[in-house]
Amino acid sequence: xxxxxxxxxxxVAIFGILAATLNFIIxxxxxxxxxxxxxxxxxxxxxxxxxxxxxxxxxxxCLVGAAIAGGLSLCLALPALRVRxxxxxxxxxxxxxxAATLFAEVKPLTGGIGGLVGIPRPTxxxxxxxxxxxxxxxxxLILFLTARLQRGAFGRTLQSIRDAESAAEALxxxxxxxxxxAVAFACAGAGIAGALFALHLSFVNVESFxxxxxxxxxxxxxxxxxxxxWGPIIGAVILLSLPAGLAFLPFIPATEVGAVQQIIxxxxxxLLMIFRPAGLVGDLSKGRSTA
Amino acid sequence: xxxxLLKSExxxxxxxxxxAVAGVSLSLPAGQVTALVxxxxxxxxxxFNLITGNLRADSGTASIRGKPIMGLKPWQVARLGVARSFxxxxxxxxxxxxxNVLAATETASWFWQPGGxxxxxxxxxxxxxxxxxxxxxxxxxxxxVDLAYxxxxxxxxxxxxxxxxxxxxxxxxxxxxDLASRIRFGQxxxxxxxxxxxxxxxxxxxxxxxxxxxxIAFLDQGKxxxxxxxxxxxxxxxxxxxxxxxxxxxxx
Numbered sequence: 001x002x003x004x005x006x007x008x009x010x011x012v013a014i015f016g017i018l019a020a021t022l023n024f025i026i027x028x029x030x031x032x033x034x035x036x037x038x039x040x041x042x043x044x045x046x047x048x049x050x051x052x053x054x055x056x057x058x059x060x061x062c063l064v065g066a067a068i069a070g071g072l073s074l075c076l077a078l079p080a081l082r083v084r085x086x087x088x089x090x091x092x093x094x095x096x097x098x099a100a101t102l103f104a105e106v107k108p109l110t111g112g113i114g115g116l117v118g119i120p121r122p123t124x125x126x127x128x129x130x131x132x133x134x135x136x137x138x139x140x141l142i143l144f145l146t147a148r149l150q151r152g153a154f155g156r157t158l159q160s161i162r163d164a165e166s167a168a169e170a171l172x173x174x175x176x177x178x179x180x181x182a183v184a185f186a187c188a189g190a191g192i193a194g195a196l197f198a199l200h201l202s203f204v205n206v207e208s209f210x211x212x213x214x215x216x217x218x219x220x221x222x223x224x225x226x227x228x229x230w231g232p233i234i235g236a237v238i239l240l241s242l243p244a245g246l247a248f249l250p251f252i253p254a255t256e257v258g259a260v261q262q263i264i265x266x267x268x269x270x271l272l273m274i275f276r277p278a279g280l281v282g283d284l285s286k287g288r289s290t291a
Numbered sequence: 292x293x294x295x296l297l298k299s300e301x302x303x304x305x306x307x308x309x310x311a312v313a314g315v316s317l318s319l320p321a322g323q324v325t326a327l328v329x330x331x332x333x334x335x336x337x338x339f340n341l342i343t344g345n346l347r348a349d350s351g352t353a354s355i356r357g358k359p360i361m362g363l364k365p366w367q368v369a370r371l372g373v374a375r376s377f378x379x380x381x382x383x384x385x386x387x388x389x390x391n392v393l394a395a396t397e398t399a400s401w402f403w404q405p406g407g408x409x410x411x412x413x414x415x416x417x418x419x420x421x422x423x424x425x426x427x428x429x430x431x432x433x434x435x436v437d438l439a440y441x442x443x444x445x446x447x448x449x450x451x452x453x454x455x456x457x458x459x460x461x462x463x464x465x466x467x468x469d470l471a472s473r474i475r476f477g478q479x480x481x482x483x484x485x486x487x488x489x490x491x492x493x494x495x496x497x498x499x500x501x502x503x504x505x506x507i508a509f510l511d512q513g514k515x516x517x518x519x520x521x522x523x524x525x526x527x528x529x530x531x532x533x534x535x536x537x538x539x540x541x542x543x
Contacts, residue, residue: 149402152403153393153397153399153403153404154401154402154403156386156390156393156394156397157394157397157400159383159385159386159390159394160383160386160391160394162385163382163383163384163385163386164381164382164383164384166345166365166377166381167377167381167382167383167450168383168394169364169365169366169369170343170345170365170366170369170374170375170377171369171374171394171395171398171450171454172366172369172370172398172454173366173394173397173398173400174364174366174400175366175400177400178400181400181401181402185402
């Protein structure tokens with residue numbers, strides 16, 4: 001039971017990082033990316049390769065995962081961020097589909113459909129450790145950084161772009177640079193989550209980095225409350241403990257848990273959008289129609 | 292004659308078959324208020340957009356203190372000292388009044404602003420002063436979306452004040468303001484004028500134009516038909532006919 005809860009906590013911390021970083025670009029910059037799982041995947045493959053080929057050092061894996069995911073997001077963000085709103089959603093959707101195919105095909109780097117197996121247990125400076133403390137520390141660091149950025153000038157810059165891009169530009173803000181920076185920061189965070197995920201499961205394949213995963217992370221952000229600090233974490237806790245909780249209910253047959261889960265997700269999202277459109281932690285007045 | 296801060300020559304831009312701006316030459320001297328007057332569709336806002344880099348000109352040039360600005364992006368033009376307001380205001384609606392104004396002082400796009408705590412204190416002072424001058428201090432923590440109409444207009448002006456630009460392009464800044472607000476707005480303009488700001492404003496209310504401006508540029512169908520002091524321009528019966536919709540060629 002302890003091992004089970006530790007596993008759940010580790011996964012929650014990892015998805016907490018994903019949700020917090022996605023929230024940073026959705027809630028503060030108004031950039032609706034449905035490709036967050038791509039950068040999660042890039043970090044996971046990078047971290048896995050570091051552990052397989054070099055040393056299974058958690059810190060090194062995280063740094064390489066962050067650098068690869070953040071770095072590649074720069075190349076992709078530069079052309080994609082030229083488009084706005086729903087066009088960016090479509091562009092990121094395309095990226096997500098393309099990346100999932102590449103993950104399944106580029107066997108030398110990703111192991112193809114079979115994925116990368118036998119990733120060694122992580123160490124930190126040569127000492128073997130669990131992923132949980134590293135994941136919690138990384139989550140704390142990411143929350144600290146996002147909170148600092150959100151409250152400071154950079155957060156105001158992103159919010160001003162979200163609310164009125166042309167006015168922000170007319171006040172001297174280099175909108176493209178600020179957006180690119182925000183995306184790189186968020187994707188580097190997703191890369192860290194990916195590296196930890198690979199070390200935790202000691203196995204990764206493309207199944208974890210598909211559209212479904214991107215949608216799940218977005219659901220965490222929306223359910224918890226976009227633009228809030230703790231909302232995405234609460235969203236991650238709820239969406240990840242729901243399947244676990246359902247498995248303990250004796251009257252639901254094990255084979256039907258998946259279907260019941262989908263119904264509950266759908267119902268919860270609908271009710272939430274009606275009664276708390278800004279999410280569980282969100283400001284009640286926000287998101288409602290003022291008409 | 293005071294220094295010309297912004298100068299445009301023969302700016303032109305067409306959209307499909309429509310020649311929106313057909314060779315507009317404008318000079319904005321420091322410490323002067325120039326009103327752009329003309330019927331709807333005369334090309335006033337398009338002229339602003341060509342100067343600020345929001346639209347690319349088909350031909351013509353513009354310069355700030357002699358430095359050419361054609362081809363620059365809006366944020367680059369802004370950093371050369373141009374601040375503009377929009378007819379539809381474009382406030383940062385979900386941010387507070389203070390955040391709106393502070394955001395106008397923070398131009399670096401990096402994770403932090405340069406200059407450390409001293410520069411930050413200075414930006415905060417600028418923001419407080421801009422709110423004070425526009426009468427928004429008491430509303431500093433209110434969200435822009437919750438403000439009344441006149442307050443929104445003043446918030447749009449507060450952002451411009453805080454930006455410390457010396458060229459202001461204002462698109463119908465006084466429309467919809469009551470008399471008291473208009474007087475306060477006039478005071479803002481006169482203070483800026485005294486500091487040497489070159490102001491260009493688009494305005495339909497001719498009383499406001501006479502009250503606030505030193506010069507008028509009369510635009511029609513993308514061209515500056517006449518330029519001069521308000522009295523002369525507004526007394527010209529041919530221009531009045533155009534402005535009030537009685538075009539000579541239409542009458543013929």
